[in-house]
Amino acid sequence: MIVPTSGYALEVVNLKKAFGGLVVTQDVSLAIRPGERRLIIGPNGAGKTTLFNQISGDMRPNSGQVRLFGSEITRLSPHKRAHAGLSRTYQIITLFTDDTLEHNVTLGLLGLRATRWQMWRPLSFYGDLKTEARRILDAVGLLHLATHPVSEIAYGEKRRVELAMALAQKPRVLLLDEPLAGLSNIERSQVKTLIASIPRETTVIMIEHDMDTALDLAETVTLLNYGRVIVDGRRDAVIADERTREVYLGV
Amino acid sequence: MKWIGVALIAGSLLLPPLFAGDFYINLASQILIAAIFALSLNLLVGFGGMTSLGHASYLGVAAYTAALLTTRYGFGHGSAAIISMTATIAMAALFGVIALRATGLGFLMITLALSQVLWGLAYRMSNVTNGDNGIAGLTRPMPFGISLESAASFYWFALIVASFAFAMMAIFVSSSFGSSLKGVRDQPRRMAALGFNPWMIRWITFVYAGFWGGVSGLLYVYYHKYIHPTSLSITGSAEALLGVIAGGSGTIGGPAIGAALVLLLKNYASAYLERWNMLLGLVFLFIVLVMPSGLVPGFSRLIAGLRGGSR
Numbered sequence: 001m002i003v004p005t006s007g008y009a010l011e012v013v014n015l016k017k018a019f020g021g022l023v024v025t026q027d028v029s030l031a032i033r034p035g036e037r038r039l040i041i042g043p044n045g046a047g048k049t050t051l052f053n054q055i056s057g058d059m060r061p062n063s064g065q066v067r068l069f070g071s072e073i074t075r076l077s078p079h080k081r082a083h084a085g086l087s088r089t090y091q092i093i094t095l096f097t098d099d100t101l102e103h104n105v106t107l108g109l110l111g112l113r114a115t116r117w118q119m120w121r122p123l124s125f126y127g128d129l130k131t132e133a134r135r136i137l138d139a140v141g142l143l144h145l146a147t148h149p150v151s152e153i154a155y156g157e158k159r160r161v162e163l164a165m166a167l168a169q170k171p172r173v174l175l176l177d178e179p180l181a182g183l184s185n186i187e188r189s190q191v192k193t194l195i196a197s198i199p200r201e202t203t204v205i206m207i208e209h210d211m212d213t214a215l216d217l218a219e220t221v222t223l224l225n226y227g228r229v230i231v232d233g234r235r236d237a238v239i240a241d242e243r244t245r246e247v248y249l250g251v
Numbered sequence: 252m253k254w255i256g257v258a259l260i261a262g263s264l265l266l267p268p269l270f271a272g273d274f275y276i277n278l279a280s281q282i283l284i285a286a287i288f289a290l291s292l293n294l295l296v297g298f299g300g301m302t303s304l305g306h307a308s309y310l311g312v313a314a315y316t317a318a319l320l321t322t323r324y325g326f327g328h329g330s331a332a333i334i335s336m337t338a339t340i341a342m343a344a345l346f347g348v349i350a351l352r353a354t355g356l357g358f359l360m361i362t363l364a365l366s367q368v369l370w371g372l373a374y375r376m377s378n379v380t381n382g383d384n385g386i387a388g389l390t391r392p393m394p395f396g397i398s399l400e401s402a403a404s405f406y407w408f409a410l411i412v413a414s415f416a417f418a419m420m421a422i423f424v425s426s427s428f429g430s431s432l433k434g435v436r437d438q439p440r441r442m443a444a445l446g447f448n449p450w451m452i453r454w455i456t457f458v459y460a461g462f463w464g465g466v467s468g469l470l471y472v473y474y475h476k477y478i479h480p481t482s483l484s485i486t487g488s489a490e491a492l493l494g495v496i497a498g499g500s501g502t503i504g505g506p507a508i509g510a511a512l513v514l515l516l517k518n519y520a521s522a523y524l525e526r527w528n529m530l531l532g533l534v535f536l537f538i539v540l541v542m543p544s545g546l547v548p549g550f551s552r553l554i555a556g557l558r559g560g561s562r
Contacts, residue, residue, distance in 0.1 A: 056444060078444050079448045079449075094440065107442070112445075116428065117428055117431075119428040120422060122425040123425060123426055
């Protein structure tokens with residue numbers, strides 16, 4: 001029925017999701033090219049995170065499809081999507097608070113390796129995992145905190161650990177759910193630099209609540225409101241669009 | 252400091268057969284068996300976040316199967332042990348599929364219900380299990396032709412098995428798989444997003460814990476040379492859970508200490524006190540109030556505090 005359309009990293013086709021009578025995703029369709037930087041904006045309750053949850057597999061849509069590099073993943077469980085090259089971060093920081101930063105990133109590495117099933121060899125024997133985890137922490141500027149538990153570090157640093165865990169997986173498609181939320185100006189520019197440095201092999205899709213915070217990181221923008229795509233296209237075109245102004249300024 | 256602790260533990264494990272009388276050596280053997288059982292339950296409760304109230308199933312089924320095979324069907328101890336363990340693993344695999352449809356309280360209730368079914372069978376299916384009379388007249392195995400009849404020889408045997416079990420479970424929780432398990436306990440959603448299969452990780456742990464529960468069941472039946480439906484009862488599961496929590500769930504040594512405490516109270520205090528259950532309750536209450544995370548984490552914090560204070 002559906003011909004696999006090549007050429008797109010991620011496709012969302014007529015996605016629908018309702019909780020009882022409350023429709024949170026209405027006929028959403030997106031097509032994102034490999035290497036693209038896409039920003040998804042919209043006011044509170046526009047259905048941004050719900051859309052992400054359906055792409056990552058945390059929620060099942062009522063109807064519609066999600067395709068990753070042409071193959072259908074709509075009914076695939078979250079861990080299988082991770083193995084297919086999809087990675088995500090969370091709006092509400094979801095880290096292993098009692099464990100060290102190094103261990104958190106190691107879990108990110110372990111998730112895609114067969115080693116994760118190994119029961120008869122202590123994890124500390126895997127020197128390569130440790131080296132790799134420390135290299136990634138260095139890349140996000142947190143190497144000096146590698147042996148500290150997550151519970152001891154600052155909020156902005158936790159945001160960077162979230163990112164480090166996802167980057168450790170070298171994803172083909174990376175979903176960032178409000179990566180700049182709650183950050184100070186200095187922290188914000190640090191994280192933005194980090195996002196800008198993600199290699200082009202990774203397609204980046206980012207949610208932001210405010211329109212301006214992450215605009216300079218995006219090439220294309222999708223505006224959601226009440227679970228619908230309002231405007232979709234090149235960044236400048238979306239900013240200039242009358243409907244964008246309507247949603248954000250209420251005029 | 253660390254070496255003093257190691258020496259103390261090694262001493263307390265190696266000395267009983269040399270000095271103590273048979274009563275205490277036998278008590279020590281029972282503690283080792285209870286410790287293996289509590290450690291296996293701790294894999295679920297402490298490291299997996301899956302609180303089970305039906306762990307006696309694995310001890311009981313392994314023990315009953317071995318007892319039936321050797322007394323009724325004329326199997327040797329070696330083949331009976333292998334068949335019992337295979338049966339226990341198969342049962343854990345099936346029970347895991349059923350119980351892991353739920354988490355938290357639902358999981359606890361399913362494990363409880365399943366073990367109650369087995370307990371009921373042991374009681375009522377008296378043409379097979381001999382019901383309330385239990386199965387008596389069992390023998391102990393003779394590994395490499397060595398008799399385990401004396402209290403000391405059985406203690407050495409139990410100590411070897413317990414040491415091996417302890418080492419295997421300690422490596423298990425520090426392995427990559429152990430890290431996956433703890434991750435799934437703390438943040439299942441995040442773990443799935445990272446590529447881990449939470450259900451499979453929980454199920455494998457469930458079966459592995461069932462395996463070591465079965466090992467303790469074999470030791471249990473060898474020690475007592477008798478098996479009764481109470482070995483499958485909720486009391487057995489609950490006492491082990493009490494030991495795990497009292498000693499410190501999610502630690503490697505805690506459950507062993509907790510199991511020893513429960514067993515000592517049960518065997519020692521019951522000689523002087525008729526209502527020893529009340530004493531057990533009071534001790535448990537005291538531990539939960541003073542050291543909510545258990546004896547082992549509680550004391551290590553206390554020692555760390557004292558050291559910090561003396562500096």
